[in-house]
Amino acid sequence: MNKTTIIFGSLLAMTLVGCGDEQQVSSSPATTAQNVTHAEILIPPTATDLTPQAVTEPSQPGLNTRQEPVVFMQPLQGEFIATSPQWQQTSQSDEYWFRATGRELNQGLPLAVSQPGSLIRLVPKTDLSSGFPVVPDAIAPDSISISKPGIKSASTLISSKADADALATAGLTDRSSALQLSSTAPAGTYQLKVSQPLPAEASYLVNVKEKHSPYLLSLSAPAAISNAEETVAVQLNLTGRTVNLSPKAMLRLADGSEHKLDILPRDEGWQIRLPADIHRSGSNAGLNELHLSIATEVDGVPVRRNIKSAYKAYVNSARFTDNANSHWQNHVPDGVSFTLDVASEGRYQLSAIVTGTDHRGKEHLLMRTEAATWLTPDSSVMTLPLDQQRIRASGLQAPFRVRALELKDQGQMALLAYRELALTLQ
Numbered sequence: 396m397n398k399t400t401i402i403f404g405s406l407l408a409m410t411l412v413g414c415g416d417e418q419q420v421s422s423s424p425a426t427t428a429q430n431v432t433h434a435e436i437l438i439p440p441t442a443t444d445l446t447p448q449a450v451t452e453p454s455q456p457g458l459n460t461r462q463e464p465v466v467f468m469q470p471l472q473g474e475f476i477a478t479s480p481q482w483q484q485t486s487q488s489d490e491y492w493f494r495a496t497g498r499e500l501n502q503g504l505p506l507a508v509s510q511p512g513s514l515i516r517l518v519p520k521t522d523l524s525s526g527f528p529v530v531p532d533a534i535a536p537d538s539i540s541i542s543k544p545g546i547k548s549a550s551t552l553i554s555s556k557a558d559a560d561a562l563a564t565a566g567l568t569d570r571s572s573a574l575q576l577s578s579t580a581p582a583g584t585y586q587l588k589v590s591q592p593l594p595a596e597a598s599y600l601v602n603v604k605e606k607h608s609p610y611l612l613s614l615s616a617p618a619a620i621s622n623a624e625e626t627v628a629v630q631l632n633l634t635g636r637t638v639n640l641s642p643k644a645m646l647r648l649a650d651g652s653e654h655k656l657d658i659l660p661r662d663e664g665w666q667i668r669l670p671a672d673i674h675r676s677g678s679n680a681g682l683n684e685l686h687l688s689i690a691t692e693v694d695g696v697p698v699r700r701n702i703k704s705a706y707k708a709y710v711n712s713a714r715f716t717d718n719a720n721s722h723w724q725n726h727v728p729d730g731v732s733f734t735l736d737v738a739s740e741g742r743y744q745l746s747a748i749v750t751g752t753d754h755r756g757k758e759h760l761l762m763r764t765e766a767a768t769w770l771t772p773d774s775s776v777m778t779l780p781l782d783q784q785r786i787r788a789s790g791l792q793a794p795f796r797v798r799a800l801e802l803k804d805q806g807q808m809a810l811l812a813y814r815e816l817a818l819t820l821q
Contacts, residue, residue: 429726435719438816443479445813447711450738451622454710455679457806459742462769468782471760472789475750475798480813481618488612488702491688492602494520497531497593506541506585507690507697510605511578512554515541515587516562518571518600531597533559533570538591541574543583552580571602582696603699610634610693612700616685619707619809622672630664631687633698640689646673649681649708658687679807683708709809713737713770713802721820722778727786728795728820732778735802740771742805745779747817748798751791759791767805793821 440446495504506515517539519531536556542549554577559570587601615630631642644656644667657668667685682705690699714736722730733745746765750758764779779797786795800817803810 429724431723433721433723433820435721435731435818435820437715437717437719437814437818440814441816444815445480445482445810447621447623447714447812449623450712450714450736451710452739453679453712453741453804453807455807457741458679458808459805461742464768465766466780467765468780468785469763470782470785471748471762473760475748475758475760477798477815479815483615484618484704485613485615486702486704488614488700489606489608489610490602490604491699491701492600493701495599495601496595497597497599498595500534500587500589500599501593503586503588506587506601506603507699508576508580508585508603508605509582509610509693509696509698510608511576511580511582512606513576513580514573514604514606515539515576516567516571516573516600516602516604517589518569518602520598520600522596522598530570531594531599534572534589534593534599535591536572536574538589539572539574540588540590541576542586542588543581552576552585554578584697610636610696610698610700612689612702614685614687614702614704616704617706619709620669620683622708622710625669625671627667627669627685628661628664629667629685629687629704631689631702633689633691633693633700636693638691638693640691642687642689645686645688646670647684647686647703648673649683656685679709682706707809709804709807709811711811712739712741712804712807713743713775714812715800715802715814715817719818721818724783727783728781729783730778730780731797731818731820732776735770735775735777737770737772737775740769742767743770743777744803744805745777745801746803747779747800749781750796750798751786751789752794753791758796759789761786761789761791761795795820 517534519533522529536558540549541552546552554575556574558572562571562573611634613632617627620627631640633640642658644658646654646656654670659666684703684705686703688701716734716736718734720732721728744767748763749761751761753759762782762785764781766777766779768777796816797818798816800814801810802812
């Protein structure tokens, strides 16, 4: 069963740079070593595991092309407590943004405001349609006006203005201009207008930030999405309020291209449909973004929100088969070999947590073991080493368990497969 996967921060640990606590135990002169290999069958995956059904060759060059093998072992201790992986990530938004042309800004356009003291920024955007970058002029703050029906004195609506230089001093270097509404400016629909003559087709980003607004939009979305996925399930909520959201969805790829997406209600959430093979045009190095926007009304107050969630795009380049082998020396395991189904040659990583059992039958941590190497479709067996000294010194016995088994593609910096409980060795 396919599931989408983890936080981009954990993907950085996939590039192993050295050996850790590797140790070999040789038999004493008075003892004859007994080396035994047992054929193993992986435990069937559960609904919370990540298990690709087929493999596909990546279309982008690998980020890590080193071919030398690397292994690493880290001792662990304490009673084992199972934890479920977090495949989703949540973001919140108290703002919205949209593109406007110079013509629209000169003519005036409506602006939804739900919070006194809202900050409004106008950002000139570079136009590359001619093949050369064309950057519109920054807008002078004094040329920006805002009005609201029923309020005669527009000056009472604005508490302050800032130009591009002032905002650059504050860390905003996008040549934007800004105005802040006063603390007494009521919620409602305003009219935003720029008196400075602007090129008709020039593009500007209008950003409305409503700090401390009670109307927060929350989005829960996958942290990683494989090319095999045709749809993506997301959760979208406006501070627990039951209102008609009718969201719009857009995908921004790492290369900057944008694609409108279909989004439909599904169960208690939303389902986004992805274009076929959309991730094949992306880059292994970057992140894509899901952008969602809403325009609704809460108790007569117009509320607009934009929200985005970055995710790692990848293709299922390898997977576990059912076959593995455990290697034993003098009744203690010293390694586990996994046979993989690999679509194309590349650098892959395995990692797992190994546990043992005490005399009361409780499961305790023994070690974390990792290995990375270059694989091909014809040579696709990877072995995770086990520290026999650590196992003997712990006093723990069989059954030993291989848990939190992960398969990663270091060329894509992506997690491909996960088994919470992969093997029981005894």
